[in-house]
Amino acid sequence: MKLSKMFVTGCDYKTEWQLPWFLENYKKFNDTPVAVADFGMTPMMKGWLEDQKVGILESTAILDRGWFAKPTTMMLASEQAEYVCWIDTDCQVFGDISGIFNFVEPNKLAMVEDKPWTARRGEKWHNSGVVAFTGIPTILRKWVEHVNQNPEVGDQEVLHEIVKNDLNRLIHITDLPNTYNWLRIQILDGDDNPNKLVLHHTGKKGNEEIIDIVLRNSEGETKLLTKSEISRNNALGAVFVALTNKEMKELNVAYGVKIKSLNTGKLKSVGFEEGMVITKIDNEPIETVEELTTKLNQTGRGILVEFLTKSGKRDYIGIGL
16 A cells, blocks of 8 residues: 655665765654665675665666665655655754655645855755655656766755756756755855754764764764665674673683674574674674674674673574575
8 A cells, every 4th residue: 555655765885875974864753654775785885774674675786786776766756655755864863854745736746945055156956965856847857858868976866957947947846945955065155954854974084074973873882884884783782892801801702892782683693692702603703893893793604702601601503594
């Protein structure tokens, strides 16, 4: 049965590290169904989404750039719901955003004006990070056609060329309130709103902001990790720390990695608990967090994990055996 409303986002293996952070923020305030388009995610992340009971839309990225698959994904999503809203994974949700559908008009895309680009480029732009619509507007079909024929720069630039004329923009685009897509550059320009519902962390600098937020939330402090490390840890549902010299002495071991915190994910589902110390995988000593996450995320075969319980008892768990 077709849904009344749904949100949809999407990512590939390069940006999937943002997904657990995005979904956690979204679900705090929203119960409208959300689906994730697969632009080339890893099997690990798709497995994590299935564990979270999040729907996956099959899609195909164009030229290894997932954002060009966005318009096509929006068309696919329209087959599943009467009203659809695309939202980028680098958007931080601060509240209930279901009211966005109240602004949707037939045969038009509802979008927020990209005020920083409008100011810098001398003509009106709209930001494609949040796009709401009903059915399949004519402009959406044109957008799909143009990104397939001429995938240059980004999906937003392609759309802008289609509606560049003021009359075309008026015919095809409905202005959304800025609070549904507040751009981080607006804040840099001295323009902020405490009542914003979505903060869009655009660009490379925005990614750095998200990494900082993710790490502060998980460990209370900031340290340097790669995006792939964040992605692996999120999918496993755990935060790991190396043992201190004092802990190794107390446990009478020369190596091991401790599970500092544990949320829903692969490890919790097979019986691991916070405070356990993983010492070996397939009888090979584990000395660093990187070694552990790499081995735990191996696909295609089972692994045997040796660990110490919080009481110091040695035990074993098989994963994927």
